[in-house]
Amino acid sequence: MEPMIDIQTSVNGANLSARVPARQTLVDFLRYHLELTGSHVGCEHGSCGACTIRLDGDIVRGCLVLAAQADGAAVETIEGLSDSGELADLQATFHARNALQCGYCTPGMLLTAQALLADNPAPSREEIRAYISGNYCRCTGYQAIVDAIESVAAARRGVIS
Amino acid sequence: MKPAPFNYIKPSSIGDALAALGEHPEAVLLAGGQSLLPMLNMRLVAPSHVIDIGALPAMNEVSIADGWLRMGALLRHCDLAASPTVAEAAPLLQAAARHIGHPAIRNRGTIGGSLALADPAAELPACLLALGGRLVIEGLDGERVVEAAAFFTGTFETALRRDEILRAVEVPVLAPKYRSEFHELARRLGDYALVGLAAHGQIDNGGVHDLRLAFFAVGDKPALAVAAARSLEGKSLSEANIAAAVALLADDIHPIGQPGYGERTKLHHCGVLVKRALSRMAA
Ligand SMILES: Cc1cc2nc3c(=O)[nH]c(=O)nc-3n(C[C@H](O)[C@H](O)[C@H](O)COP(=O)(O)OP(=O)(O)OC[C@H]3O[C@@H](n4cnc5c(N)ncnc54)[C@H](O)[C@@H]3O)c2cc1C
Ligand code: FES
Ligand code: FES
Numbered sequence: 001m002e003p004m005i006d007i008q009t010s011v012n013g014a015n016l017s018a019r020v021p022a023r024q025t026l027v028d029f030l031r032y033h034l035e036l037t038g039s040h041v042g043c044e045h046g047s048c049g050a051c052t053i054r055l056d057g058d059i060v061r062g063c064l065v066l067a068a069q070a071d072g073a074a075v076e077t078i079e080g081l082s083d084s085g086e087l088a089d090l091q092a093t094f095h096a097r098n099a100l101q102c103g104y105c106t107p108g109m110l111l112t113a114q115a116l117l118a119d120n121p122a123p124s125r126e127e128i129r130a131y132i133s134g135n136y137c138r139c140t141g142y143q144a145i146v147d148a149i150e151s152v153a154a155a156r157r158g159v160i161s
Numbered sequence: 162m163k164p165a166p167f168n169y170i171k172p173s174s175i176g177d178a179l180a181a182l183g184e185h186p187e188a189v190l191l192a193g194g195q196s197l198l199p200m201l202n203m204r205l206v207a208p209s210h211v212i213d214i215g216a217l218p219a220m221n222e223v224s225i226a227d228g229w230l231r232m233g234a235l236l237r238h239c240d241l242a243a244s245p246t247v248a249e250a251a252p253l254l255q256a257a258a259r260h261i262g263h264p265a266i267r268n269r270g271t272i273g274g275s276l277a278l279a280d281p282a283a284e285l286p287a288c289l290l291a292l293g294g295r296l297v298i299e300g301l302d303g304e305r306v307v308e309a310a311a312f313f314t315g316t317f318e319t320a321l322r323r324d325e326i327l328r329a330v331e332v333p334v335l336a337p338k339y340r341s342e343f344h345e346l347a348r349r350l351g352d353y354a355l356v357g358l359a360a361h362g363q364i365d366n367g368g369v370h371d372l373r374l375a376f377f378a379v380g381d382k383p384a385l386a387v388a389a390a391r392s393l394e395g396k397s398l399s400e401a402n403i404a405a406a407v408a409l410l411a412d413d414i415h416p417i418g419q420p421g422y423g424e425r426t427k428l429h430h431c432g433v434l435v436k437r438a439l440s441r442m443a444a
Contacts, residue, residue, distance in 0.1 A: 002166055003166060003167065003168045003169065005169050021166070022166070022167055022168060022169035022211070023163065023164040023165070023166055023167055023201070025163075025164075025198070025202070028163070044162060044163075044199075044202045044203075045198075045199035045202055045203060046195060046198070046199050046262075046266065049263070049265065052265055058239075058265075058268040058269075059264060059265045059268060060265050060268050060269050061195075061198075061265050061266070061269075063198070063202065064194055064195055064198040064199065064266075064269065065194060065198070065269070066169070066191075066194070066198070066211075066213075068169045068171075068213070069191075069194070069213060069215065071171075112264070112265070115264060116264075129350070130350050130351075131264060133263055133349060133350035133351040134262065134263025134264065134265055134266065134351050135263075
């Protein structure tokens with residue numbers, strides 16, 4: 001029999017209770033149970049960053065956290081951060097700068113970029129590359145992503161680029 | 162892939178965690194999960210129980226007592242990198258923490274998990290060896306302390322018994338005139354090291370003393386280059402002295418090659434890292 005665990009968690013601000021398989025990862029819980037499919041699943045072993053979500057304010061790999069570990073925690077996903085408008089300038093600039101093609105990496109890239117800009121409002125291109133080094137993009141070649149993040153950083157600081 | 166089924170236990174004290182470990186011989190401990198979850202997902206391990214110690218109280222603290230810096234096993238890599246106490250008392254650990262994986266990995270992974278796992282390419286085991294650190298281990302019959310040099314026994318192998326929990330890690334507080342250097346080569350940022358060096362020693366009166374050169378990703382466990390370090394005792398870190406020490410590395414380090422990266426290249430890179438580290442220490 002599949003061992004099940006009861007959890008209480010907040011997802012994008014809404015409190016909920018759920019009974020989850022003990023072995024279910026948090027990203028699978030979000031995708032299958034809550035149908036929040038904006039967080040993607042690429043490698044399932046921590047390498048690609050497509051599953052990036054926020055747990056208690058920190059970006060984490062959704063594939064390297066069990067849903068059971070989210071008991072009592074606050075989870076935020078691309079859906080919530082998109083609806084709240086927190087990422088609006090990043091999203092618009094990724095669009096404008098061609099920083100996405102297929103879009104598979106984009107939710108993880110946006111959350112990672114937002115975490116970078118919270119840590120470091122004026123990152124160099126080198127620092128941007130270092131921070132997004134754990135997020136793979138198979139389409140863009142990264143150049144446009146670095147451009148977009150650099151220009152949002154400048155705009156948020158009030159510098160016109 | 163998805164993990165095979167297991168039971169999940171979340172003990173509220175270290176005593177309960179030890180009892181659960183004793184009760185279930187096929188159980189594993191879960192700390193930050195940044196190595197265990199990949200292993201579960203790939204079904205490299207299929208435990209009967211996962212015992213989540215990640216939220217145990219008072220196990221992520223940083224403190225200083227009697228000349229030792231003590232870090233709870235659950236201290237996350239991101240907190241290790243950001244701690245002003247660690248920056249002052251053990252700058253080597255802070256420099257190393259920044260090389261571990263990526264920000265999202267460092268937000269979960271713990272110092273205890275890294276040391277208990279003992280990946281031969283991991284940064285922190287080599288730092289502990291360079292600093293002469295020790296590990297505080299808790300079992301049902303009490304606490305014991307193991308020197309770093311005796312803790313790492315092989316690839317993914319340590320002196321930890323399966324019914325024990327690593328509780329804390331201690332390193333001597335940086336003594337006067339001691340300096341550290343941390344250098345690693347990796348193909349891409351955040352990747353595991355191709356080869357790396359944690360160096361620590363005292364610079365006094367123009368000479369180096371008590372130098373330790375701990376390499377990682379060279380063999381089955383972190384390794385001290387004893388002959389090379391001893392050859393420099395009391396000497397200045399001149400280019401010629403450093404070159405003479407580098408020439409001795411072949412006696413100390415016997416790197417294991419990997420596809421596309423042979424032993425001789427690796428040994429050469431060890432020398433490059435020693436030159437980088439010691440010339441910066443001298444500056
Ligand atoms: C993409 C990626 C890149 C990475 N890059 C690096 C890197 O460059 N360098 C590096 O060093 N690591 C790297 N890691 C691994 C990371 O550092 C892990 O955080 C670390 O190895 C394990 O810490 P954890 O807390 O996540 O342990 P877990 O994954 O929870 O546990 C790891 C093992 O240690 C045991 N364990 C954990 N805590 C204890 C304890 N207190 N007592 C006894 N046993 C315990 C567990 O039972 C398990 O067997 C990377 C991981 C990923 C996914
Ligand atoms: S799916 Fe989680 S990192 Fe690739
Ligand atoms: S846009 Fe396709 S993977 Fe990045």
